[in-house]
Amino acid sequence: MKKAGVFALVVILVAFLLVGCGAKEPDTITIAWLPNNAAEDFKDTRAEIGKVIEKATGKKVADKLTTDYAIAVEAIASGNAQIAFLGGESYVEAHEKNSKVIPLVVNSGSSGTLQDAMYYSRIVVKKGNEDQYKSGMDYSLENIAGKRFSFVSTSSTSGFKVPSAGIVAHFSKQDKWKDLKAENLLQGGSDKLFSQVIFGGSHQLSLVNVLTDKSEVSAVDDIDVISYVELAGGKDNTPGAVYTVKKDATDPFSKLAGKQFVVIDSTPVINPPFAVNSGELSKATIDAMIQALTSDEVTNNEKIFIPKDSKMKGFFNAPQRFLTVEDSFYQPIRDLSK
CATH class of the missing domain: 3.40.190.10 (Periplasmic binding protein-like II)
Structure with missing residues (x-):
């Protein structure tokens, strides 16, 4: 019996060692x-x-x-x-x-x-619609309220986390939206900040959403779409910058060559x-x-x-x-x- 007990103890110890x-x-x-x-x-x-x-x-x-x-x-x-x-x-x-x-x-x-290990989280609109997002001479988030908005994914830093934080910071200063939280931006509706909320699943598809009018405003970073577009006006990654889809852009932009979008808000991201x-x-x-x-x-x-x-x-x-x-x-x- 003693031998059996010792053997069992050895087996247990070996098992622990293997796990360790x-x-x-x-x-x-x-x-x-x-x-x-x-x-x-x-x-x-x-x-x-x-x-x-x-x-x-x-x-x-x-x-x-x-x-x-x-x-x-x-x-x-x-x-x-x-x-x-x-x-x-x-x-x-x-x-x-x-x-x-x-x-x-x-x-x-x-x-x-x-020190400069960063990229940009941007909120963009289709070229031709940008003036409605101005307050005086500058672009403002104010008029994105009530719009159809496209995020990327709730797990995206620049496609949700950063833009949602900026949106909440802006609108929570107003009495109507004083209790606004990021989770309130996940759905649209008459009592919500946005009339409709969709998720592109990638930055490329979130940009496609705004270029094809599925959304009126989209969250899009710079690094994931830079291969498909080129700067056409303004300063890179700043409000007012205009980008054009390249002629030789591959899917999902192959049928969108020449389409343009405008940055209305931009935030650096780690x-x-x-x-x-x-x-x-x-x-x-x-x-x-x-x-x-x-x-x-x-x-x-x-x-x-x-x-x-x-x-x-x-x-x-x-x-x-x-x-x-x-x-x-x-x-x-x-x-x-x-």
Whole structure:
């Protein structure tokens, strides 16, 4: 009986040790991509990033192309994907689900530092309608009330979190809307701020919504649509800037060449991270990826950081580079919910 008891104790201890050591890390590293970054246009950049990680880790890399923000968040939080390229809000959601999800790297600004590591959340309207959103000589959010509005996804930083915070800050100063909260913007109606609310699912489709009159106003960032449009007037990413869909724009803009939109509001947003599930990959693997991604070799890789005159389409423009950040870098995104 004593031997049986000792044997049972050994089995339990071994089980605990196995759990403590964690499961063997996968031979294939899966990268989850948000809908904005899953387009065919971006396959070369995705593949190049995969090659860098394969070379650094000796593992295969597979892409998980998602059609919904929630899928990408769940994939990285659950460990079905070990890396994900997420917006700030999506990262915060994934980290909240699983604290083992942490930033791997983030792209810098053109200075090569974190000081200008930002992009823009914009509220846009179709060209020809912009004057109704002016108050005197300046653009105002005032007249978006009662309109048909398109957000991207509730998990989108620049497509919901930031614009909704700005909208609430503006209208909650008025007695009629003093109790307005971001969650009140999820639906339209006669007693709501907007007559109708729709979600594009990606920045590209949120822009398509306003260009095709499905919405009168849309939330759209700059980085996810920059490959399809060109600045036609005004200063980039400022109220009054006019953009035109390029003649050679691919889907979902292939039938919208020449269509124009105008920015009526613009807010800088912290650059999105590549996040890693540190519970699924070893420290050695993570360190190897960081060393490779932050190297001068990757910084000078024109398939990842794309020169201004290049015809290739991707996520990052030169001159930029990857840098490491802590979870606390995304605290300002969390603070938007306070």
